[in-house]
Amino acid sequence: MFAEFEPDAHGEPVAALVRLATEMDLDACADLAQQRNGGERGTWRSRLAVDLADPEKLLVVVEVDGEVVGHAGAGWLSFDPELAVNVKDGWYLTGVVVAPSQRRRGLGRRLVQARLDWLAARADRAWYFAAAANQASLRLHRELGFSEVTRSFEVPGVSFTGGVGVLCVHHLPTPA
Numbered sequence: 719m720f721a722e723f724e725p726d727a728h729g730e731p732v733a734a735l736v737r738l739a740t741e742m743d744l745d746a747c748a749d750l751a752q753q754r755n756g757g758e759r760g761t762w763r764s765r766l767a768v769d770l771a772d773p774e775k776l777l778v779v780v781e782v783d784g785e786v787v788g789h790a791g792a793g794w795l796s797f798d799p800e801l802a803v804n805v806k807d808g809w810y811l812t813g814v815v816v817a818p819s820q821r822r823r824g825l826g827r828r829l830v831q832a833r834l835d836w837l838a839a840r841a842d843r844a845w846y847f848a849a850a851a852n853q854a855s856l857r858l859h860r861e862l863g864f865s866e867v868t869r870s871f872e873v874p875g876v877s878f879t880g881g882v883g884v885l886c887v888h889h890l891p892t893p894a
């Protein structure tokens with residue numbers, strides 16, 4: 719589910735292409751999502767197809783040697799005010815996954831940065847949340863400018879492995 723937290727292990731960077739996802743990438747993305755999260759591959763594919771068709775959402779993939787080995791999303795999230803606690807409607811990073819065999823090669827960093835670049839044209843801040851237990855993800859996002867806002871929040875429909883989540887924000891540069 720989460721990558722092992724290995725602060726002292728650093729892999730070799732790899733040449734990669736980060737680009738917008740297309741319909742042709744949905745199978746590969748669904749495979750990665752299912753490997754990471756479990757569940758039905760078809761359900762993941764349908765969800766990803768919905769994101770791809772939504773103009774307020776971004777789906778990016780990373781390719782190594784012509785193969786899609788990671789993907790990541792971003793988009794506007796709005797929450798039921800009756801159920802949400804301490805979270806605001808806004809632009810969120812909505813998940814990133816890199817194939818286990820390709821981790822610690824700088825691909826996660828590229829996928830986060832690509833989404834921040836996209837959001838910078840739309841917003842003055844980007845939000846992200848993760849399980850407190852997902853130290854690899856938190857370190858990656860902290861390194862790229864996210865800072866913790868609170869651990870006392872609730873996102874409707876989301877539960878965190880270990881029971882505790884971390885809500886983080888990144889203040890984006892104002893567009894020129």
Ligand SMILES: CC(C)(COP(=O)(O)OP(=O)(O)OC[C@H]1O[C@@H](n2cnc3c(N)ncnc32)[C@H](O)[C@@H]1OP(=O)(O)O)[C@@H](O)C(=O)NCCC(=O)NCCS
Pocket residue numbers: 719720721722723724725726727728729754813814815816817820821822823824825826827828847848849852853854855857858859861
């Ligand atoms: C989190 C994830 C996307 C990181 O992808 P990645 O391609 O391995 O990340 P990068 O190689 O770009 O790492 C960039 C930096 O993030 C931090 N980092 C990434 N993985 C780490 C780990 N396992 N342990 C400690 N630090 C880590 C390091 O600071 C790293 O820099 P370094 O390698 O020079 O030390 C990947 O581990 C993954 O797919 N995990 C499962 C899915 C997941 O948890 N997604 C996040 C959901 S909120």
